[in-house]
Amino acid sequence: MDLLVQVLINGTLLGGLYAMMALGLALVWGVLNIVNLAHGAFIMLGAYVSLYLFTYLHIDPFLGLPITAAVMFAIGYCVQRGLLNLIVRAPMFNTLLITFGLEVVLTYLAQLAFSADFRTINPSYAGDSIVLGPVVLPLARLLAFGVAIALTVGMWVFLLHTTLGRAIRATAQNLVAARLYGVEPRHLYAVTFGIGIALAGTAGGLYGTVSQINPYIGAALTAKSFAISIIGGLDNPLGVIVGGLFLGILESLTALYIGPTYADVASFGVLVLVLIVRPTGLLGKAA
Numbered sequence: 001m002d003l004l005v006q007v008l009i010n011g012t013l014l015g016g017l018y019a020m021m022a023l024g025l026a027l028v029w030g031v032l033n034i035v036n037l038a039h040g041a042f043i044m045l046g047a048y049v050s051l052y053l054f055t056y057l058h059i060d061p062f063l064g065l066p067i068t069a070a071v072m073f074a075i076g077y078c079v080q081r082g083l084l085n086l087i088v089r090a091p092m093f094n095t096l097l098i099t100f101g102l103e104v105v106l107t108y109l110a111q112l113a114f115s116a117d118f119r120t121i122n123p124s125y126a127g128d129s130i131v132l133g134p135v136v137l138p139l140a141r142l143l144a145f146g147v148a149i150a151l152t153v154g155m156w157v158f159l160l161h162t163t164l165g166r167a168i169r170a171t172a173q174n175l176v177a178a179r180l181y182g183v184e185p186r187h188l189y190a191v192t193f194g195i196g197i198a199l200a201g202t203a204g205g206l207y208g209t210v211s212q213i214n215p216y217i218g219a220a221l222t223a224k225s226f227a228i229s230i231i232g233g234l235d236n237p238l239g240v241i242v243g244g245l246f247l248g249i250l251e252s253l254t255a256l257y258i259g260p261t262y263a264d265v266a267s268f269g270v271l272v273l274v275l276i277v278r279p280t281g282l283l284g285k286a287a
Helices: 002-032 039-056 065-082 092-114 139-161 163-173 175-180 185-210 218-232 239-257 260-277
Strands: 129-132 135-138
Touching (some): 002 039, 002 218, 039 185, 129 139, 135 139
Antiparallel strands (some): 129 135
């Protein structure tokens, strides 16, 4: 029983981080209708930005997250205005090709810059834990979970209760009406994509504190982010929390009872089941 409780807690902590990873993808997909296959590569770049800040500037990885977010926002804004804005109204297949090519380019540039070695961000408290009876809470994972959930909920509040957030939602729902109210789509699209990449970069900084990173982690993280976005539902900002927690707990239970090699099989098996039974996601609105 103690082992099951520990596994459920580990899955919950992992799921919070998964939710943070998927948030940027879901935002860009829902507003720009772009399935960003380079999303995981941006998560990877964010992890390396945090690693650089920690290794060379000696900035705590959690305190350095605002800097990582700002750097990644600037990169995302420029990528959207300079590249993706050209195909934002193109067929979905074109956007998939462009973002896939971008993922390949970013991966190989990262390999040239950082090598293919596995690295991790190891602050002094990386090995510390909080013990509550039979349950052990790794401090780094607990901090990453707290930051991830806080930012995910904060993004939900931002979209619902700020002028910019309402403009983003209005553009996603009805572009013509948004134009009539003075919204400039090209700038708003770039800001939205920049926010999505900033969230991805922040998730990468958190990921680097709890797991190893190298330039090739992006594809797997994109796949998980995609699955979480579908499972939770794109039209509910809190859906990624549900999807992330669900996926994290499912993977942990699968690893315990079946084997760690089957964790991804279970995750994507559930994705297929959700697409068949409820295509709008667990929290999505039925048509």
